Amino acid sequence: MNLDFSVVPRMTDLLLWGVAWTIVLSVLSMVLSLILGAVFAVVRVSSIRLLRWPVQGLSWVFMGTPLLLQLYVVYFGLAELGLNLNAFSAGVIALSLHFAVYNADIIRAGIQAIDSGQYQAARSLGVSHVQAMRKVVVPQAMANVAPALGNMMIALLKESALVSAIGVMELTLSAQRAISQTFRPFEFYLAAAALYYLLNLVLQQALRLIERRTTLTR
Amino acid sequence: MDFDLMQRVWWFFAEASVATIYISALAIVLGLCLGFTAALASLSRLAVVRWPARAYVSVFRGTPALIQLFLLFFGGLQLGLELTPIQAGIIALGINIGAYMTESIRGAIVAVERGQMEAGRCLGLSHAQTMRRIILPQAARLMVRPLGVNSVALIKGSAIVSTISVTELTYTAHRFISSTYKPFEMFILAAIFYLVIITLFMRLIGWIDARVALED
Numbered sequence: 193m194n195l196d197f198s199v200v201p202r203m204t205d206l207l208l209w210g211v212a213w214t215i216v217l218s219v220l221s222m223v224l225s226l227i228l229g230a231v232f233a234v235v236r237v238s239s240i241r242l243l244r245w246p247v248q249g250l251s252w253v254f255m256g257t258p259l260l261l262q263l264y265v266v267y268f269g270l271a272e273l274g275l276n277l278n279a280f281s282a283g284v285i286a287l288s289l290h291f292a293v294y295n296a297d298i299i300r301a302g303i304q305a306i307d308s309g310q311y312q313a314a315r316s317l318g319v320s321h322v323q324a325m326r327k328v329v330v331p332q333a334m335a336n337v338a339p340a341l342g343n344m345m346i347a348l349l350k351e352s353a354l355v356s357a358i359g360v361m362e363l364t365l366s367a368q369r370a371i372s373q374t375f376r377p378f379e380f381y382l383a384a385a386a387l388y389y390l391l392n393l394v395l396q397q398a399l400r401l402i403e404r405r406t407t408l409t410r
Numbered sequence: 411m412d413f414d415l416m417q418r419v420w421w422f423f424a425e426a427s428v429a430t431i432y433i434s435a436l437a438i439v440l441g442l443c444l445g446f447t448a449a450l451a452s453l454s455r456l457a458v459v460r461w462p463a464r465a466y467v468s469v470f471r472g473t474p475a476l477i478q479l480f481l482l483f484f485g486g487l488q489l490g491l492e493l494t495p496i497q498a499g500i501i502a503l504g505i506n507i508g509a510y511m512t513e514s515i516r517g518a519i520v521a522v523e524r525g526q527m528e529a530g531r532c533l534g535l536s537h538a539q540t541m542r543r544i545i546l547p548q549a550a551r552l553m554v555r556p557l558g559v560n561s562v563a564l565i566k567g568s569a570i571v572s573t574i575s576v577t578e579l580t581y582t583a584h585r586f587i588s589s590t591y592k593p594f595e596m597f598i599l600a601a602i603f604y605l606v607i608i609t610l611f612m613r614l615i616g617w618i619d620a621r622v623a624l625e626d
Contacts, residue, residue: 194488194489252605253601253605255608256604256605256608256609257601257608258568260573261580261583265593265601268587268593268597269597269598270594272591350474350475351474353475353476354474354570356476357573364480377484377485378488382481385477385478385481388474389469389472392472392473393472
């Protein structure tokens with residue numbers, strides 16, 4: 193046993209930098225994945241097959257392959273096809289798309305659980321289909337499935353560690369940088385795990401607050 | 411797309427799928443063992459038994475699997491625990507998914523009506539006997555789907571062991587990229603094999619679920 197945790201505080205700046213980027217990356221991907229997820233969900237309940245099928249195909253592919261592979265395709269694969277993304281954007285795009293597909297599944301179930309009278313009432317008041325969906329059906333559906341979406345956001349935060357594999361300087365990679373300087377993997381991976389755990393707790397509290405607010409309105 | 415190249419190398423990906431399935435299968439077995447133990451422990455009346463199980467679930471669900479894998483493999487090496495990459499991969503994946511499976515199993519046990527336990531106890535069975543003979547068989551039906559979902563997540567999650575150079579599907583794609591410089595084709599090929607594995611596995615789960623489901 194040769195453990196020396198005194199090396200960890202010396203790398204505080206590096207680790208905090210990593211925490212900051214993990215937060216930026218995750219929050220950005222969360223927001224995008226929720227918006228995209230809502231759009232996918234609406235498309236998946238639409239009556240137009242030409243719209244529905246591509247999204248269905250997309251969700252089959254994204255649900256059936258590893259996120260790590262999706263990251264590689266977006267970053268390395270698209271570069272071969274001439275689309276050069278920097279690592280950060282590639283990470284955000286892959287994370288957002290991956291979780292958008294799962295969110296869409298959840299929101300779709302939420303939309304189908306909303307009484308169809310809501311939609312019909314909106315339409316008979318002269319509101320267009322798109323507006324009825326956007327202003328009446330989807331907001332109610334989102335509130336109902338908020339806990340399930342919250343679980344996805346927690347998963348997203350943890351899975352964001354994978355973007356270290358394409359070289360995004362977030363928490364995992366900053367721990368790796370610290371290790372390459374100190375040769376102390378155990379201490380720094382443990383520190384990174386503790387920081388992720390902490391971020392997770394904060395996110396859970398935030399989600400609890402949001403849930404409480406969304407349920408109060410009913 | 412270079413289909414010619416894809417045709418020449420696909421067999422290596424088929425072989426690598428066997429490695430992915432092998433790693434996943436062992437990790438799922440490990441996860442199930444841990445999951446059952448921790449689920450029963452977390453339902454115990456004794457705080458000393460309950461507490462470690464709850465802590466296990468909270469810690470392993472609260473941190474990224476990638477970090478857990480690195481901690482076991484690289485951190486273990488530092489502490490003199492010399493695991494091969496494949497051993498570390500299976501153990502880390504198994505421990506990680508075990509935490510999720512604990513929740514699935516616990517949820518299924520809790521979902522069995524309370525009266526079942528009370529009736530069992532009234533008939534003179536012990537707590538353990540009622541659990542084993544009355545509750546668990548009924549809970550088993552309920553846990554097929556959630557455990558299936560956990561297992562699908564694990565098969566996909568097994569891609570992370572490529573980062574410690576275990577030769578499975580994702581790592582094989584990487585290896586061929588460094589010799590062919592065709593990332594898009596190689597990753598698509600790996601994706602196809604994952605899709606086949608996942609789709610077949612989901613069929614299997616659906617089949618098992620249909621067989622154990624109660625007709626009502």
